[in-house]
Amino acid sequence: MNFSSSGSNSTPVVVRDDLKTAIMKNMITVTLCVSINYVNATLVYTFMRHEFFKRNPRYILFIHLVINDIILMTVLTLIQVLSYVVYTLHVWLCMTLLIFALFSNFNNPMTLAVMAIECYVAVCFPLRHSQIITVKKTYITIALIWLISAQSFFPDVLVSLTTEHLDFFQSRVFCQNTTVFRIPGILLKNIIYNAVLMATVWLTLIYTYFKILFTAKSASSDATKARNTVLLHSFQLSLSMLTYMYTPLTTGLTYLFPQSVLAIRFAVIIIVSVMPRLVSPLVYGIRDKTFRKYLKKHLIFPMNFSGSGSNSTPVVVRDDLKTVIMKNVITVTLCLSINYINATLVYIFMKHEILKMNPRYILDIHLVINDIILMTLLTLIQVLLFQRASLTDG
Structure with missing residues (x-):
């Protein structure tokens, strides 16, 4: 802009x-x-x-x-x-x-x-x-x-x-x-x-x-x-x-x-x-x-389950609407913010040949890529659990 x-x-x-x-x-x-x-x-x-x-x-x-x-x-x-x-x-x-x-x-x-x-x-x-x-x-x-x-x-x-x-x-x-x-x-x-x-x-x-x-x-x-x-x-x-x-x-x-x-x-x-x-x-x-x-x-925070024993049926503990929105926004925002910075690092690495020829930077980018994958999957799992809880409750 x-x-x-x-x-x-x-x-x-x-x-x-x-x-x-x-x-x-x-x-x-x-x-x-x-x-x-x-x-x-x-x-x-x-x-x-x-x-x-x-x-x-x-x-x-x-x-x-x-x-x-x-x-x-x-x-x-x-x-x-x-x-x-x-x-x-x-x-x-x-x-x-x-x-x-x-x-x-x-x-x-x-x-x-x-x-x-x-x-x-x-x-x-x-x-x-x-x-x-x-x-x-x-x-x-x-x-x-x-x-x-x-x-x-x-x-x-x-x-x-x-x-x-x-x-x-x-x-x-x-x-x-x-x-x-x-x-x-x-x-x-x-x-x-x-x-x-x-x-x-x-x-x-x-x-x-x-x-x-x-x-x-x-x-x-x-x-x-x-x-x-x-x-x-x-x-x-x-x-x-x-x-x-x-x-x-x-x-x-x-x-x-x-x-x-x-x-x-x-x-x-x-x-x-x-x-x-x-x-x-x-x-x-x-x-x-x-x-x-x-x-x-459909705004249930899905990670809030409790039970009295290892074999007990999980009991859904719901947050109120305001808390649910806040928690989910924080999670997704952190994921996007971290992945945005990491993706920028990967982009910089791919744009410059001098970095590709240095083993140290290759290992660093390998670490960054794994962080991106892990953050994305963990956030995706939480979102899917959220939808699953919504479907079960609905």
Whole structure:
């Protein structure tokens, strides 16, 4: 992520962090990614395990939102880590990663709008809700969301494929939209498309909120809960819109603090790309009582067994939800952090022939590789035991 240029047509200049800072930034990013994706993956697993959720359009839309968050977090983290390791990517690879990221980035605001409409129908038309909002219509709506998202950037891909020389796709660039999609007019088209999309979503949220608000004055607590949910959707959408503020924020802060350009870019990326992904687990995974009840069953820490004797039947001792999340995040984070450093050592060894000719370094790398294997297997066993305990309990 650390590139700068003096003009739109100038060659990007690499501005690199020192090794200690690069490792720290990547550990923070990977840790946040793994922590958020762990919780989101557990939400998806909980959804898939219970037919009740699969028959409820509200939870179907929520899981669609969560899956998009997982895709976006994974792709953005992968691009950042690769930018530190290899600095530049082949255009075809960068374009492939960006397609997944753009899909998820466009899907989320439209999904939030549809979820707000579902809340509006549930409160304002409770007797007709089951006829208006059905599972079949929900999946059709999701398909339309993906189709609309495709319309936003697939024309850019097709134009690039027909106008750019084949050598361009084999060249290496810093992975971002402006270096891959270089056709004049694309930037203006994207600004207009984003503005229309965001205006439509915001109008939908505002309309549904006030309709629910007026209904809530004389209705049950369900209307108040729906109103608060729409407010959370609005907050989540506001965070999602920060993505479009990346360039203005980075440019403005860099102008004010030119000596901190690398720190500014890293902080802005965390704020605009990572923070919005924290909201989804809170809205339904923790806040929703029904989902929380089932979620606890699949967040059992599997290593907590006790018995009164060697032949006694093990008794499962469960942690509370907060402790379970903390323990599992710590375990996976430690594994990834240690393996990241060890993998960097292996990469350095493989890149330099002088190290390969020294028996001392060969033995050191052999030790490091064994550490990677051991850490990975131990963590994998714990995760599998966790899933096994969940299946047995469920």
